[in-house]
């Protein structure tokens with residue numbers, strides 16, 4: 001690598017520079033293939049989280065990327081039968097080109113997507129042929145060109161576009177595309193099965209009609225007058241958005257939904273009392289979503305308890321429930337405000353996805369008060385049975401201490417507290433000063 005970095009490009013002819021970059025690319029792809037072979041052999045180490053999470057933490061890559069690398073490695077690795085006979089990889093021809101350093105990750109994605117989207121009725125022998133053909137084309141084509149070949153192949157294999165219930169079921173999904181954008185908005189991708197689409201259409205027919213659920217109206221109407229419908233300037237997309245808001249808002253907080261981790265199924269928001277009084281700034285929900293304070297106040301006006309205030313200084317009423325093994329609802333709300341999510345360093349699991357951990361083990365006579373509680377996501381919670389220790393630091397944060405010799409470091413999790421990323425020496429009021437709201 002050092003020799004390559006030291007090449008004096010001024011002495012290299014223009015055409016040679018392309019050759020150098022090409023050779024580097026092949027070398028890089030081969031490295032990735034070798035790394036994949038090793039990745040496929042990773043095993044769970046006691047005291048570490050499950051393999052995908054450990055891999056993400058050790059390499060400092062996202063969990064989605066870690067899962068993708070594990071899946072790729074699994075499809076491209078040499079396999080053996082139970083009796084030790086060598087067995088071709090799941091994607092045999094693709095794997096050959098991959099290990100020769102001839103394919104980019106984008107080529108691989110095109111082939112994986114093609115195979116994933118094939119309907120069940122295509123016979124295995126046709127699938128094998130298609131994989132071989134795509135792998136051969138991938139060696140000479142760019143990924144975008146390969147995608148066109150893949151599209152033509154899928155039309156050839158499924159000319160009538162026949163898909164079974166299972167094919168459709170495999171594809172359904174709803175995902176947020178990444179985090180919130182800087183303006184606070186989020187983009188999601190919904191792949192609805194016919195049933196969901198039919199139901200949503202029925203809902204939209206009524207609640208996305210002009211004049212219905214219009215936030216611009218003083219009191220949004222369910223049976224708008226012609227005048228209200230006339231005044232509605234929202235686009236079709238905006239009306240459907242507002243109809244979804246109404247659908248979910250009508251459900252959240254309803255006692256018949258039961259509880260989630262000991263709290264009603266509703267939006268839990270933490271913010272400082274100062275921001276609420278000043279009607280500025282941002283609150284953070286237990287899913288890690290930032291919500292502008294005016295929106296929080298608007299949400300709170302729609303019945304159900306979205307917002308509960310408590311005294312962040314004295315912590316009064318939070319010392320109840322000592323005799324109960326289950327942390328009381330009050331304490332959970334306080335923890336949502338204090339910890340906001342899993343407290344293991346680097347973990348991004350938001351509050352909704354956490355369990356309550358008792359720092360003084362209950363069995364050893366610990367008390368259930370909020371100073372001895374912290375939030376941990378289920379995989380990290382399990383680490384505490386595998387040699388990990390936690391302790392509260394004087395500033396109320398939780399330090400995680402791994403057993404020795406693990407590839408993972410301990411410490412405090414600042415992920416859910418962007419405010420801590422700034423200089424800690426400034427004189428801004430710390431947690432508790434002036435009270436908090438959750």
Ligand SMILES: [Zn+2]
Pocket residue numbers: 342343344347348349376377378380
């Ligand atoms: Zn966690």
